[in-house]
Amino acid sequence: LQFTSLRLSGFKSFVEPAELVIAPGLTGIVGPNGCGKSNLVEALRWVMGESSARQMRAGEMEDVIFGGCAGRPARTLAEVTLCLAGPRNRVPAVLRAGGPDRGEGSGAAAEEGEVELDVRRRIERTKGSNYRVNGREARARDVQLLFADAASGARSAAMVTQGQVTELILARPAERRLLLDEAA
Amino acid sequence: LQFTSLRLSGFKSFVEPAELVIAPGLTGIVGPNGCGKSNLVEALRWVMGESSARQMRAGEMEDVIFGGCAGRPARTLAEVTLCLAGPRNRVPAVLRAGGPDRGEGSGAAAEEGEVELDVRRRIERTKGSNYRVNGREARARDVQLLFADAASGARSAAMVTQGQVTELILARPAERRLLLDEAA
Amino acid sequence: GRERLAASFAAVDGHFRTLFSRLFGGGQAYLALSEADDPLEAGLEIMACPPGKKLQVLSLLSGGEQVLTALALRFAVFLTNPAPVCVLDEVDAPLDDANVDRFCSLLSEMASYGTRFLVITHHRMTMARMDRLFGVTMAERGVSQLVSVDLQRAEALRETA
Amino acid sequence: GRERLAASFAAVDGHFRTLFSRLFGGGQAYLALSEADDPLEAGLEIMACPPGKKLQVLSLLSGGEQVLTALALRFAVFLTNPAPVCVLDEVDAPLDDANVDRFCSLLSEMASYGTRFLVITHHRMTMARMDRLFGVTMAERGVSQLVSVDLQRAEALRETA
Ligand SMILES: Nc1ncnc2c1ncn2[C@@H]1O[C@H](COP(=O)(O)OP(=O)(O)OP(=O)(O)O)[C@@H](O)[C@H]1O
Ligand SMILES: Nc1ncnc2c1ncn2[C@@H]1O[C@H](COP(=O)(O)OP(=O)(O)OP(=O)(O)O)[C@@H](O)[C@H]1O
Ligand SMILES: [Mg+2]
Numbered sequence: 001l002q003f004t005s006l007r008l009s010g011f012k013s014f015v016e017p018a019e020l021v022i023a024p025g026l027t028g029i030v031g032p033n034g035c036g037k038s039n040l041v042e043a044l045r046w047v048m049g050e051s052s053a054r055q056m057r058a059g060e061m062e063d064v065i066f067g068g069c070a071g072r073p074a075r076t077l078a079e080v081t082l083c084l085a086g087p088r089n090r091v092p093a094v095l096r097a098g099g100p101d102r103g104e105g106s107g108a109a110a111e112e113g114e115v116e117l118d119v120r121r122r123i124e125r126t127k128g129s130n131y132r133v134n135g136r137e138a139r140a141r142d143v144q145l146l147f148a149d150a151a152s153g154a155r156s157a158a159m160v161t162q163g164q165v166t167e168l169i170l171a172r173p174a175e176r177r178l179l180l181d182e183a184a
Numbered sequence: 185l186q187f188t189s190l191r192l193s194g195f196k197s198f199v200e201p202a203e204l205v206i207a208p209g210l211t212g213i214v215g216p217n218g219c220g221k222s223n224l225v226e227a228l229r230w231v232m233g234e235s236s237a238r239q240m241r242a243g244e245m246e247d248v249i250f251g252g253c254a255g256r257p258a259r260t261l262a263e264v265t266l267c268l269a270g271p272r273n274r275v276p277a278v279l280r281a282g283g284p285d286r287g288e289g290s291g292a293a294a295e296e297g298e299v300e301l302d303v304r305r306r307i308e309r310t311k312g313s314n315y316r317v318n319g320r321e322a323r324a325r326d327v328q329l330l331f332a333d334a335a336s337g338a339r340s341a342a343m344v345t346q347g348q349v350t351e352l353i354l355a356r357p358a359e360r361r362l363l364l365d366e367a368a
Numbered sequence: 369g370r371e372r373l374a375a376s377f378a379a380v381d382g383h384f385r386t387l388f389s390r391l392f393g394g395g396q397a398y399l400a401l402s403e404a405d406d407p408l409e410a411g412l413e414i415m416a417c418p419p420g421k422k423l424q425v426l427s428l429l430s431g432g433e434q435v436l437t438a439l440a441l442r443f444a445v446f447l448t449n450p451a452p453v454c455v456l457d458e459v460d461a462p463l464d465d466a467n468v469d470r471f472c473s474l475l476s477e478m479a480s481y482g483t484r485f486l487v488i489t490h491h492r493m494t495m496a497r498m499d500r501l502f503g504v505t506m507a508e509r510g511v512s513q514l515v516s517v518d519l520q521r522a523e524a525l526r527e528t529a
Numbered sequence: 530g531r532e533r534l535a536a537s538f539a540a541v542d543g544h545f546r547t548l549f550s551r552l553f554g555g556g557q558a559y560l561a562l563s564e565a566d567d568p569l570e571a572g573l574e575i576m577a578c579p580p581g582k583k584l585q586v587l588s589l590l591s592g593g594e595q596v597l598t599a600l601a602l603r604f605a606v607f608l609t610n611p612a613p614v615c616v617l618d619e620v621d622a623p624l625d626d627a628n629v630d631r632f633c634s635l636l637s638e639m640a641s642y643g644t645r646f647l648v649i650t651h652h653r654m655t656m657a658r659m660d661r662l663f664g665v666t667m668a669e670r671g672v673s674q675l676v677s678v679d680l681q682r683a684e685a686l687r688e689t690a
């Protein structure tokens with residue numbers, strides 16, 4: 001499974017729709033302090049199923065919705081979409097239906113095709129968050145499993161958040177082992 | 185009281201004698217990772233009376249003595265000297281005797297002169313550390329008081345060690361207040 | 369006891385508000401003692417609003433904004449009882465160039481009142497703002513040497529290990 | 530249970546030893562499980578020896594050496610189960626240019642096996658080693674925008690707030 005792009009709208013300081021293309025190789029993200037770089041990282045972890053508001057630098061999960069600034073009112077809705085592409089058989093069956101499918105036919109051949117997935121998470125004030133995969137409702141749990149199978153996930157070893165390296169250095173030996181277990 | 189220079193020999197990676205002149209204004213210290221910049225800072229805090237080995241990144245205080253490297257044997261002795269200059273009346277009486285004195289006479293006039301102080305701390309393996317001020321033995325306590333009176337000191341607000349800013353950010357509110365009390 | 373603590377808190381808060389606006393080029397912040405009637409057991413909370421943003425508790429700011437705010441607090445404590453020497457070990461690591469520039473201007477101003485600063489840094493802009501530079505090298509592995517450098521040589525020095 | 534943990538520990542340790550020497554350009558390091566007969570309650574200790582120095586526990590290394598060693602450990606865990614995307618948020622802040630250079634070479638090699646990297650950084654050398662750069666700006670205060678940049682423009686971008 002490969003990640004191809006991240007789109008966000010109304011998420012934290014990204015009130016306007018933005019798209020980050022995830023191309024092969026090394027992509028650098030730069031900018032001044034406080035401009036939104038870590039917010040991008042949090043958007044990715046959020047759409048992959050992060051369930052703790054505290055891990056999102058938020059008091060409650062609703063706080064990830066654009067809260068307004070000088071000259072702009074707060075929004076009521078935040079949405080992040082992660083586009084994936086990959087072999088059909090890497091996707092749990094429950095999430096597979098309903099999407100564009102570059103494979104043909106059915107049965108064993110259908111298991112071998114390429115599939116594209118849009119994983120979209122949306123949150124509305126007072127209404128909580130929900131997921132859609134290729135337009136079809138999905139449970140948070142299934143989305144988390146999808147990413148866990150891909151060895152990625154909001155808290156996998158693949159996500160090194162700002163300050164996490166320091167946390168590993170300062171941790172006591174037992175905590176450090178737990179940090180690694182969580183990531184592994 | 186003003187600090188004028190720091191000399192060290194056998195202290196951690198500074199096995200060869202080195203002198204850092206402390207001039208007015210902003211002095212920058214640069215170099216690659218692991219070359220000894222923070223060791224300089226620790227030498228300054230050590231001669232000012234830091235008594236916790238852990239605060240010196242050491243298992244026991246003896247560990248600040250040069251421990252050897254490829255091609256050089258370990259040393260048995262480490263010495264750091266801090267040179268100060270200032271008004272005579274800023275120096276506790278117990279430390280004043282014995283040094284070069286730019287003031288003249290005695291009595292009230294002697295209280296107004298300028299004095300130079302060499303504060304030297306030395307540690308030897310298995311023999312512990314001791315202080316001399318202008319060549320005369322002094323107690324650790326008196327040296328600590330001297331620096332406390334100058335609003336400096338191994339743990340004052342004037343010493344921001346590597347990682348201490350992060351510690352302040354991550355601290356819980358009650359710990360944070362304690363950190364500031366210690367510094368104030 | 370309690371009055372002295374309240375007075376010292378007010379002094380630190382006063383400096384903190386001024387320093388925050390100087391380091392951020394705007395915005396406001398303040399300190400709050402919380403969670404206990406007895407100030408001797410209270411916690412210190414930091415509320416900050418970088419220019420053009422909303423007032424938030426420290427933990428919700430960006431990484432660089434948190435560091436700059438914490439520096440404003442450290443310097444606020446420092447200013448209530450300034451020392452002859454102030455040592456800063458790589459405090460500017462997560463700051464962008466605009467923030468480093470204001471940070472160095474603040475250091476210059478505090479130095480003009482008599483405090484001598486020792487600033488350990490990897491940041492090129494900080495190096496450029498220093499009055500003089502010393503380099504620490506390990507030409508012989510495991511053995512540190514102190515050398516005087518000029519800015520051009522510093523660029524080379526920090527690039528070799 | 531216990532055998533699986535011991536096996537995964539051995540795999541991580543194996544990668545860690547290799548990655549440490551790559552990132553430091555020499556030296557050695559290893560992991561140690563400690564303090565309990567039951568590995569499920571053991572602690573993880575890190576022993577490291579940068580080139581030309583003595584073997585020490587992690588806490589006695591320099592700031593930059595600690596970060597580089599911890600990165601070797603994170604990547605060692607990563608390599609036991611590589612993911613399609615890896616995100617690194619300002620992990621290079623305390624590293625000097627020589628270490629950043631080796632760090633970027635390691636990223637390039639891991640990318641060649643199919644992992645796509647998102648590297649958030651303020652470090653000029655890291656920017657120079659990326660295949661492409663995106664800038665995040667706040668031209669309107671409090672509102673983030675994503676823009677594509679080339680290296681020259683990145684230099685200007687990180688200097689304005
Ligand atoms: N819900 C929200 N609505 C609007 N703005 C928000 C919201 N949540 C966070 N922000 C803003 O986003 C900014 C944080 O951005 P972020 O942490 O991504 O910065 P950064 O680019 O990573 O900076 P640094 O280089 O300092 O780490 C803060 O200034 C904060 O005010
Ligand atoms: N007693 C000792 N004898 C010899 N070498 C020592 C001793 N104690 C520490 N060292 C060495 O000094 C080095 C640490 O130096 P220091 O922490 O000053 O680096 P630094 O210049 O601050 O680096 P960074 O930029 O990574 O923070 C370590 O490599 C360590 O091996
Ligand atoms: Mg950030």
Ligand SMILES: [Mg+2]
Binds near residue numbers: 592593
């Ligand atoms: Mg250091």
